[in-house]
Amino acid sequence: MLAYYLDLALRSLKRNKALTALMVLAIALGIGASMTTLTVLHVLSGDPLPGRSGTLYYPQIDPRDNSGQLPGVEPPEQVTLTDGLNLLHAGRADRQALMTGGSVPIQPDSSAVDPFYVESRYTTADFFPMFGTRFRYGRGWNAADDEAKAREVVINGELNERLFGGADSVGRNLRIADASFRIVGVLDDWEPNPHFYDLNTGSYGRAEQVFVPLQTALDLKMEHNGSNDCWGRGAGGVGRIYPSESCVWLQFWVQLDSSSKAADYQQFLVNYSQEQKALGRFAKAPNVRLRNVMQWLAHERVVPDDVRLQTGLAFGFLLVCLVNTVGLMLAKFMRRAGDLGVRRALGASKRSLFGQLLVESGVIGVVGGVGGLLLAGLGLWVVRQRPSSYAALAHLDGTMLLTTFALALGSTLLAGMLPAWRACQVPPALQLKSN
Amino acid sequence: MKLHPILAALRKHKAGTVLISLQIALTLAIVCNAIFIIGQRIERVNRPTGLDESNLFLVTQQWVGAPSADTADGVEKLDAMQREDLAALRNLPGVTSVAPINSLPLLNSSWTGSMSHDPGAKLGGNDNTRTAYYFTDDQALDTLGLKLVAGRAFTAGDVQHQGFRDQPPRPIAIITKALADKLFPNGGAVGKVIYSDGSNAPTTIIGVVERMQTPASGSWGNDFAWYSTLIPTRLDANFARYAVRTRPGQLDTAMRAVTPLLYKVNPLRVLDDDSVRPFSEIRAKAYRADVGMAILMGVICLILVAVTAAGIVGLTSFWVGQRHRQIGVRRALGARKIDILHYFQIENLLIAGIGVLLGIALAIALNLWLMTRYEMTRLPVSYVLVGVLAMLVIGQAAVFVPARRASNVPPVSATRAA
Numbered sequence: 001m002l003a004y005y006l007d008l009a010l011r012s013l014k015r016n017k018a019l020t021a022l023m024v025l026a027i028a029l030g031i032g033a034s035m036t037t038l039t040v041l042h043v044l045s046g047d048p049l050p051g052r053s054g055t056l057y058y059p060q061i062d063p064r065d066n067s068g069q070l071p072g073v074e075p076p077e078q079v080t081l082t083d084g085l086n087l088l089h090a091g092r093a094d095r096q097a098l099m100t101g102g103s104v105p106i107q108p109d110s111s112a113v114d115p116f117y118v119e120s121r122y123t124t125a126d127f128f129p130m131f132g133t134r135f136r137y138g139r140g141w142n143a144a145d146d147e148a149k150a151r152e153v154v155i156n157g158e159l160n161e162r163l164f165g166g167a168d169s170v171g172r173n174l175r176i177a178d179a180s181f182r183i184v185g186v187l188d189d190w191e192p193n194p195h196f197y198d199l200n201t202g203s204y205g206r207a208e209q210v211f212v213p214l215q216t217a218l219d220l221k222m223e224h225n226g227s228n229d230c231w232g233r234g235a236g237g238v239g240r241i242y243p244s245e246s247c248v249w250l251q252f253w254v255q256l257d258s259s260s261k262a263a264d265y266q267q268f269l270v271n272y273s274q275e276q277k278a279l280g281r282f283a284k285a286p287n288v289r290l291r292n293v294m295q296w297l298a299h300e301r302v303v304p305d306d307v308r309l310q311t312g313l314a315f316g317f318l319l320v321c322l323v324n325t326v327g328l329m330l331a332k333f334m335r336r337a338g339d340l341g342v343r344r345a346l347g348a349s350k351r352s353l354f355g356q357l358l359v360e361s362g363v364i365g366v367v368g369g370v371g372g373l374l375l376a377g378l379g380l381w382v383v384r385q386r387p388s389s390y391a392a393l394a395h396l397d398g399t400m401l402l403t404t405f406a407l408a409l410g411s412t413l414l415a416g417m418l419p420a421w422r423a424c425q426v427p428p429a430l431q432l433k434s435n
Numbered sequence: 436m437k438l439h440p441i442l443a444a445l446r447k448h449k450a451g452t453v454l455i456s457l458q459i460a461l462t463l464a465i466v467c468n469a470i471f472i473i474g475q476r477i478e479r480v481n482r483p484t485g486l487d488e489s490n491l492f493l494v495t496q497q498w499v500g501a502p503s504a505d506t507a508d509g510v511e512k513l514d515a516m517q518r519e520d521l522a523a524l525r526n527l528p529g530v531t532s533v534a535p536i537n538s539l540p541l542l543n544s545s546w547t548g549s550m551s552h553d554p555g556a557k558l559g560g561n562d563n564t565r566t567a568y569y570f571t572d573d574q575a576l577d578t579l580g581l582k583l584v585a586g587r588a589f590t591a592g593d594v595q596h597q598g599f600r601d602q603p604p605r606p607i608a609i610i611t612k613a614l615a616d617k618l619f620p621n622g623g624a625v626g627k628v629i630y631s632d633g634s635n636a637p638t639t640i641i642g643v644v645e646r647m648q649t650p651a652s653g654s655w656g657n658d659f660a661w662y663s664t665l666i667p668t669r670l671d672a673n674f675a676r677y678a679v680r681t682r683p684g685q686l687d688t689a690m691r692a693v694t695p696l697l698y699k700v701n702p703l704r705v706l707d708d709d710s711v712r713p714f715s716e717i718r719a720k721a722y723r724a725d726v727g728m729a730i731l732m733g734v735i736c737l738i739l740v741a742v743t744a745a746g747i748v749g750l751t752s753f754w755v756g757q758r759h760r761q762i763g764v765r766r767a768l769g770a771r772k773i774d775i776l777h778y779f780q781i782e783n784l785l786i787a788g789i790g791v792l793l794g795i796a797l798a799i800a801l802n803l804w805l806m807t808r809y810e811m812t813r814l815p816v817s818y819v820l821v822g823v824l825a826m827l828v829i830g831q832a833a834v835f836v837p838a839r840r841a842s843n844v845p846p847v848s849a850t851r852a853a
Contacts, residue, residue: 018749019749019752022745022746022749026742026745026746029738029742033735033738117705304724305809305810306724306728308809309472309728309805309809310728310731310732313465313469313732313735314735316461316464316465317465317735317738317739319461320458320461320462320465320739320742320743321742323454323457323458323461324458324742324743324745324746326454327451327454327455327458327746327749327750328746328749328750328753330450330451330454331451331749331750331753331754332753334451334757335753335756335757386727387723388723388724388727418450422450
């Protein structure tokens with residue numbers, strides 16, 4: 001039966017080539033535009049660490065003075081060095097890491113290679129187990145190495161490729177910013193997007209190549225990059241001049257394995273704030289937040305507004321294309337009332353007519369979907385050529401591929417529903433008579 | 436031409452009429468809002484910075500192993516290094532003037548603070564006006580091409596220097612006219628005293644420049660986009676920026692000469708590909724996203740209008756085919772070709788009329804919704820009116836070909852079976 005309907009559909013579509021082309025093109029354009037923008041939105045609002053992000057939290061406390069601050073304002077988005085170290089040493093979470101970003105010159109031994117700058121992260125030891133970084137060789141350092149200001153370094157796969165041709169470089173020495181470091185670990189390809197743990201150095205495509213223990217980096221005054229927010233007489237924070245004590249410039253992350261632990265930790269932050277206020281360091285009543293990764297990304301509005309706007313626009317466009325298709329199909333099916341009347345008179349039920357017409361709109365959906373997929377591929381290629389930071393991430397994955405097809409087929413079947421139903425209502429006798 | 440027969444015919448094609456009206460309405464709503472967004476972006480991109488942007492480039496460089504800016508001795512050493520660079524750049528052939536400066540308009544690296552009428556004002560207080568500082572020297576106005584509208588420019592004797600983190604008093608400043616008008620609405624800002632960043636030390640306004648944008652190109656800087664303050668102070672740190680103006684036509688030559696020249700002055704520094712950039716590049720980079728968004732929206736609008744026009748052509752063609760015989764009957768009864776043409780044109784005008792009425796409501800609703808979610812202002816009536824007119828014209832253009840075909844139906848077809 002389906003084969004017969006398909007045959008009928010193809011014959012009918014062939015009869016009006018221009019119109020068929022118009023419907024297919026409209027669907028393809030609508031699907032192509034929606035899927036391009038939806039894929040970009042999907043990539044940008046994705047979970048950077050699936051399976052882990054629910055237990056990772058970003059504590060915020062408010063050490064600022066009272067000047068000009070209204071009640072109810074958000075606490076700063078980072079922590080001061082003192083608070084960061086206090087919270088780290090309190091060790092109230094399952095895991096915790098204090099970190100900040102920077103850039104460092106790599107000075108290869110061979111004089112054939114000129115020194116070059118790479119992005120770096122200065123962090124305490126729990127960074128690696130907490131964020132589940134995969135290691136190709138070796139491992140991270142431990143808390144004792146942190147305190148001992150150990151000259152140890154973890155590099156990523158890209159840098160390992162560049163310096164050692166991808167060989168196991170654990171145990172070898174590397175000169176960074178005029179100091180000698182021992183490589184203890186080489187990361188596998190590990191690049192969480194968005195770059196959730198420090199959004200100040202760019203939200204997408206910004207994985208660091210070098211990881212140095214925080215205390216070591218501070219000791220050597222390695223170059224710091226990122227945002228510094230200061231109040232009162234706080235200042236500084238360019239290059240090797242570190243920000244003063246009334247500036248926030250480090251990120252502190254914790255892992256809390258259950259929601260009761262999260263509630264306890266929030267209480268701990270309140271207690272800590274009160275304690276610091278009693279000591280005279282904090283001026284305000286406790287003002288704390290504890291957001292997990294996805295909440296933090298939503299709060300920071302990581303996904304650019306323009307991307308949301310584009311997606312909305314594309315779906316509006318798809319809607320117009322679908323309305324267009326409904327109108328054209330309706331006109332077309334009604335024009336065929338004569339044929340349909342004959343089929344009805346010969347004994348076909350309304351249901352089988354309805355099925356036949358839906359097959360016809362389904363064919364348009366499938367062809368439009370394939371066209372839309374090609375256009376989406378082209379659209380994403382165009383997005384990748386653009387200079388935005390997330391450009392390289394714009395690829396169709398399996399989910400989006402299926403979504404494209406489901407969207408194309410579903411929307412055209414839906415669009416075919418009304419015209420098909422209307423066409424089936426035609427009384428057979430009337431049609432036969434009028435001809 | 437009476438409307439009655441047209442309305443009667445449309446009533447027979449309710450679903451088709453409703454759908455095409457709906458399509459016109461949606462198209463109008465989307466295109467109006469999209470064009471409004473495009474217009475806003477173009478307006479942003481085209482606003483002048485107040486600088487003479489041609490023949491201007493920026494050098495950003497960093498010293499390796501530089502002395503600390505936290506000690507008085509280190510500050511003096513850094514300042515000497517900076518003066519050495521400035522002298523070398525000023526002697527470069529083709530260069531007319533050079534000024535050290537911490538940032539430039541659209542560079543997105545800003546030092547912001549606040550201005551107050553009273554000493555020791557708390558940050559964030561009511562009396563404060565937000566401003567972006569440019570720390571520079573006596574050649575700033577010439578180098579940047581700023582237009583002085585009141586008071587005087589800085590002289591060499593005005594210029595101080597300070598470590599990056601120090602906060603010495605700022606005895607004098609030049610501000611923009613926008614900032615002067617905000618601080619002193621009654622005019623006469625020159626010679627008046629203000630207090631910067633909650634300081635107790637007075638700052639005297641010695642000059643007012645016509646216009647100078649702040650470094651922030653993003654929307655967060657919109658509130659104080661024209662509130663710039665120039666301070667005659669060289670900042671000393673392990674990095675420095677120099678704005679360089681060249682004679683017309685000598686920009687490229689001078690830019691190429693900068694890197695070797697600075698390495699010759701002092702080899703212990705880092706200059707990379709991005710270190711020497713013409714201002715045109717800074718502008719292009721700042722507005723890249725806006726331009727991209729405007730192009731994308733423009734393309735989608737064009738396709739959207741094309742799809743709607745094609746939809747009208749398709750649907751009307753069907754109706755013409757369907758009414759082939761009726762048209763023949765009308766022709767046989769004495770209707771002229773032009774009457775048939777007008778019939779379809781008026782029919783389309785009616786459908787499009789319903790569509791645009793609905794579209795106006797949808798466009799306003801969409802605009803209101805966008806205003807709640809994004810930074811957007813109210814859609815001006817002119818955009819809607821132009822959109823309405825455009826949709827009606829497009830409708831008429833789209834209907835013309837099928838209507839002409841209808842008018843060419845011979846009267847004899849009345850006698851043939853459909």
